[in-house]
Amino acid sequence: MPTNAIEIKDLRFFYGREEVLKGVNLQVPEGSIFGFLGRNGAGKTTTIKLLLGLLKPKAGTCRVRQIDPQEDEIAVRRLVGYMAEDQQMYGWMRIEQIVKWVESFYPAWDDKVTNQLLDMLELPLKSKVKTLSKGQNSRLALLLALGHRPEVVILDDPTLGLDPIARKDFLRHVIDLLQSNGVTVFFSSHLLYEIEPVADHIAILDKGVIIKTGKTDQLRENIRKFILIPKPGNDFGRISGLLDVVKAGNSVSLTVEDCDDAKLTIIKQMANNSVQETALNLDEIFEAYVIGNRGKSGSV
Amino acid sequence: MAIFIRIEPSSSVPIYRQIIDQIKYQVVTGVLKEGDRVPSVRDLAAKLAVNQNTILKVYNELCRENVLKIERGDGTYVSSNKRSMPVVERKKAVANVLREAAVQAIHLEISIEQAKELLEKEYKIIKSAKNKTE
Amino acid sequence: MIMPLIWKEWHEQRWKLAFGTVVLLFFTGSFLAAKVTTERELLVVIWLLGGLVLSLYSAMGIFAVESSNNTTTFLASKPVKSWKVFACKWFFGWLNFAVPMLACSLFMAFNVLKMGPEYIFGLKSIIRGTTATVCMATMFYTMTCCLAKRKSSEAYVGFTGLVIFFIFFVHMIFTDRLVEPALDNIDLFYLQEIFFFINPLFWFTQIIPSSCDIHVGILFIVQALLFAVVIWIGLRKWQRSC
Numbered sequence: 001m002p003t004n005a006i007e008i009k010d011l012r013f014f015y016g017r018e019e020v021l022k023g024v025n026l027q028v029p030e031g032s033i034f035g036f037l038g039r040n041g042a043g044k045t046t047t048i049k050l051l052l053g054l055l056k057p058k059a060g061t062c063r064v065r066q067i068d069p070q071e072d073e074i075a076v077r078r079l080v081g082y083m084a085e086d087q088q089m090y091g092w093m094r095i096e097q098i099v100k101w102v103e104s105f106y107p108a109w110d111d112k113v114t115n116q117l118l119d120m121l122e123l124p125l126k127s128k129v130k131t132l133s134k135g136q137n138s139r140l141a142l143l144l145a146l147g148h149r150p151e152v153v154i155l156d157d158p159t160l161g162l163d164p165i166a167r168k169d170f171l172r173h174v175i176d177l178l179q180s181n182g183v184t185v186f187f188s189s190h191l192l193y194e195i196e197p198v199a200d201h202i203a204i205l206d207k208g209v210i211i212k213t214g215k216t217d218q219l220r221e222n223i224r225k226f227i228l229i230p231k232p233g234n235d236f237g238r239i240s241g242l243l244d245v246v247k248a249g250n251s252v253s254l255t256v257e258d259c260d261d262a263k264l265t266i267i268k269q270m271a272n273n274s275v276q277e278t279a280l281n282l283d284e285i286f287e288a289y290v291i292g293n294r295g296k297s298g299s300v
Numbered sequence: 301m302a303i304f305i306r307i308e309p310s311s312s313v314p315i316y317r318q319i320i321d322q323i324k325y326q327v328v329t330g331v332l333k334e335g336d337r338v339p340s341v342r343d344l345a346a347k348l349a350v351n352q353n354t355i356l357k358v359y360n361e362l363c364r365e366n367v368l369k370i371e372r373g374d375g376t377y378v379s380s381n382k383r384s385m386p387v388v389e390r391k392k393a394v395a396n397v398l399r400e401a402a403v404q405a406i407h408l409e410i411s412i413e414q415a416k417e418l419l420e421k422e423y424k425i426i427k428s429a430k431n432k433t434e
Numbered sequence: 435m436i437m438p439l440i441w442k443e444w445h446e447q448r449w450k451l452a453f454g455t456v457v458l459l460f461f462t463g464s465f466l467a468a469k470v471t472t473e474r475e476l477l478v479v480i481w482l483l484g485g486l487v488l489s490l491y492s493a494m495g496i497f498a499v500e501s502s503n504n505t506t507t508f509l510a511s512k513p514v515k516s517w518k519v520f521a522c523k524w525f526f527g528w529l530n531f532a533v534p535m536l537a538c539s540l541f542m543a544f545n546v547l548k549m550g551p552e553y554i555f556g557l558k559s560i561i562r563g564t565t566a567t568v569c570m571a572t573m574f575y576t577m578t579c580c581l582a583k584r585k586s587s588e589a590y591v592g593f594t595g596l597v598i599f600f601i602f603f604v605h606m607i608f609t610d611r612l613v614e615p616a617l618d619n620i621d622l623f624y625l626q627e628i629f630f631f632i633n634p635l636f637w638f639t640q641i642i643p644s645s646c647d648i649h650v651g652i653l654f655i656v657q658a659l660l661f662a663v664v665i666w667i668g669l670r671k672w673q674r675s676c
Contacts, residue, residue, distance in 0.1 A: 033351060049676065054507065074514070077511060077512065077513035078513045082511050084511065086504075087507070088503060088504040089505065090442070090446075090505060090508075091503070092445070101438050101441070104437065104438040106513065168349050172349045175345050175349060175351065175352060176346040179351070180352070193310050196315065197307060197315050197348070197351060197354065198350065199351065200351060200353055216351075279312040280312050281309075281311060284312075
């Protein structure tokens with residue numbers, strides 16, 4: 001019976017008076033690469049911090065490998081490899097010093113693996129952390145997260161600020177080092193076209209709740225865009241699963257999820273002409289979910 | 301054996317399909333010859349920065365369509381066309397693809413003669429590309 | 435898991451410690467050499483300078499430095515209990531002013547000893563004064579770094595410290611000038627002590643031996659309670675500041 005590496009149930013969190021997470025539900029299957037999407041400020045970092053016990057939820061629970069970070073945050077942190085968003089580390093330390101320092105917190109630290117990673121990630125031992133470039137900084141943060149051979153790795157926007165080559169290299173390392181070893185990877189990003197090739201599963205967080213979750217390839221297959229010239233007096237809100245309505249001149253494009261024959265018939269009936277169907281890329285899918293006009297405000 | 305795959309990240313074609321199409325194109329034009337070894341799932345995934353399960357899906361489908369074959373313990377190779385599916389099945393696979401093209405053509409009011417012309421042209425282009433690599 | 439924390443804090447704070455010690459010893463030495471004031475007044479100046487200024491400087495540079503460098507998350511996400519991190523930081527910040535003050539007291543004590551047995555009483559007052567001002571500075575330091583707003587910058591912490599100092603200074607004058615004379619007529623001499631209890635400068639009164647030792651015990655307990663409450667507040671703030 002496949003278990004979930006991470007389980008989040010009805011999680012709520014407030015920053016002062018503002019409710020940032022309004023009941024988040026999420027399951028991350030073991031061994032998957034899970035992409036956590038959302039706009040800036042949607043609450044991705046907050047969710048991740050709650051998973052590590054760095055913050056305390058107002059309500060709800062989250063578990064990493066059945067351990068609740070509110071009960072035993074030390075156990076969760078020993079189990080998880082964590083890379084914070086734009087992780088700043090102690091600039092005065094040399095790389096060899098910071099590796100030794102982090103190592104002293106983890107009984108399970110593996111020196112051999114660490115040395116291999118230092119070579120692979122091309123990190124010069126004697127350099128001070130403050131002299132590292134952004135790419136080197138990210139690679140160092142990744143190394144420090146992986147040195148104790150965690151089985152669950154949580155990365156918060158790991159490619160932030162990296163140039164395109166460095167980003168690709170980083171994702172390459174994630175796939176090669178981690179997926180091959182059955183490690184569960186949970187990472188947040190808003191560079192959607194980047195997540196898609198890499199992630200098995202995707203969840204979209206918006207306005208404090210998960211608005212969509214599913215396998216990456218099914219996400220694409222399920223959603224269709226139709227362009228048509230509509231008959232007057234149509235109420236597009238009738239179409240269930242309608243994500244977005246955009247008008248341009250006298251044409252209308254409808255983005256619909258879970259499109260079956262019945263829905264297709266309804267849509268054809270609304271059209272004056274033939275209906276043109278197109279597929280969408282992940283950016284467009286994300287937009288439809290997050291800022292889509294649901295057409296509920298009435299007819300065309 | 302390195303193969304050149306380019307993924308268009310913002311395309312609306314799913315990634316696995318892009319890879320399948322590109323490998324097929326390379327086989328058909330002779331860039332990838334029969335018996336050539338393709339990278340392992342792990343290597344190709346790392347090279348393209350694509351999820352290993354996606355690559356696995358690609359290779360599985362290409363094996364099913366007899367474009368590639370897996371030699372246990374040895375790797376994955378470009379299969380020979382000769383020992384492939386029976387004609388009936390091959391025709392069916394092509395008919396599926398042509399159906400979509402036919403819909404487009406009819407929708408855009410391209411006549412059957414014009415469509416035939418276009419198909420012949422594509423055949424010529426690919427065959428000449430194949431001849432160049434041989 | 436406390437060794438790596440000690441190592442890190444030591445590495446970060448050792449130059450501040452050296453700086454504080456050198457500066458305070460320099461002032462002590464030069465005042466002494468210039469024979470500006472008597473040894474008694476000199477001690478008070480050194481202890482106030484060391485106690486208040488250095489402890490403020492320490493408080494500014496020990497907790498706020500993590501948030502100004504954005505390393506809070508990096509530190510907080512390590513598998514170690516947050517109270518250990520807090521305690522380690524508090525301790526090294528404490529060393530930053532306690533060591534200079536103790537060094538100066540030792541220097542003064544050495545000087546006094548040199549002058550012969552008729553100055554032995556001076557030694558006692560040095561010990562008493564040192565204890566009092568180190569405790570006062572500890573209280574002031576703890577209040578400043580624990581009560582400052584979460585994620586304050588270093589300057590903001592300094593400002594908080596000045597505000598705390600100002601409040602207690604005013605409070606001390608208030609109790610000294612207004613309350614005490616008023617209480618002379620009322621047989622509630624405990625009240626005077628109660629007013630003093632929240633004042634870390636209460637320790638200042640310990641430099642001069644008190645005539646009512648019986649109340650001092652209560653004051654010590656109350657100060658200890660206040661200290662515990664302030665530490666608890668500071669720890670909660672630290673835990674929430676991630």
